[in-house]
Amino acid sequence: MSFPLASFLSTIGTAQLVAVSKFQSISAIEGLYAQGQRAFGESRAQELLDKVNILPKDIQWHFIGHLQTNKVRQVLPYLSYIHSIDSSKILLEVEAQARILDKKIKVLLEIKIAEEETKYGLTRADAHQICQNILPTLSHTEIVGVMGMASFTDKETQISAEFDALRIFFEELKQNYFANQVSFCELSMGMSGDYKLALASGSTMLRIGSLLFRE
Numbered sequence: 001m002s003f004p005l006a007s008f009l010s011t012i013g014t015a016q017l018v019a020v021s022k023f024q025s026i027s028a029i030e031g032l033y034a035q036g037q038r039a040f041g042e043s044r045a046q047e048l049l050d051k052v053n054i055l056p057k058d059i060q061w062h063f064i065g066h067l068q069t070n071k072v073r074q075v076l077p078y079l080s081y082i083h084s085i086d087s088s089k090i091l092l093e094v095e096a097q098a099r100i101l102d103k104k105i106k107v108l109l110e111i112k113i114a115e116e117e118t119k120y121g122l123t124r125a126d127a128h129q130i131c132q133n134i135l136p137t138l139s140h141t142e143i144v145g146v147m148g149m150a151s152f153t154d155k156e157t158q159i160s161a162e163f164d165a166l167r168i169f170f171e172e173l174k175q176n177y178f179a180n181q182v183s184f185c186e187l188s189m190g191m192s193g194d195y196k197l198a199l200a201s202g203s204t205m206l207r208i209g210s211l212l213f214r215e
């Protein structure tokens with residue numbers, strides 16, 4: 001029995017589903033594709049490159065993991081979105097390579113929201129710096145929103161508080177730097193274990209893996 005995609009989609013309103021296909025087989029991905037899913041997310045450069053060659057060309061690929069600067073040139077041709085801009089260095093490299101390719105790429109700033117110590121992600125101060133100093137120089141990279149991961153905990157009140165904090169920060173950035181830009185509209189938050197809480201906090205993009213690919 002494959003995952004009942006249509007009934008799941010009917011429960012998430014207008015939020016977009018990014019099916020996180022990391023570690024999943026080609027046939028499992030094709031199963032969701034056959035049900036109409038087109039947005040898929042990968043978190044490793046090599047795995048993405050292996051899959052793009054085999055899978056249908058109309059898949060919209062989202063990069064959701066930490067991206068190394070030396071991999072940007074290889075993966076950028078295939079990507080529609082990068083959710084995981086976690087340094088000014090990676091943003092500048094994405095812009096430089098997008099210019100060379102003459103391609104427009106949509107990106108989200110990954111913000112540290114978890115109480116627990118996390119390896120990747122921007123502080124709020126970093127994100128303000130980027131919006132003040134780098135945003136005005138971008139021509140091929142469009143910052144369309146923010147992404148965050150809540151703490152890995154069962155405490156729902158804590159998870160909701162972290163998602164709410166991300167939404168409030170999104171609104172703060174919008175007011176300060178994107179006031180008249182409808183394109184700054186994405187709040188990428190929510191995974192298999194916490195997507196309902198993320199939706200309640202205003203998520204517009206769910207990144208869901210294990211739930212969709214469960215046998």
Ligand SMILES: *Cc1c(COP(=O)(O)O)cnc(C)c1O
Nearest residue numbers: 020043064191192207208209210
């Ligand atoms: C793996 C991953 C997901 C999906 O996690 P699931 O718990 O399998 O739904 C979402 N976002 C990121 C950044 C991931 O690495």
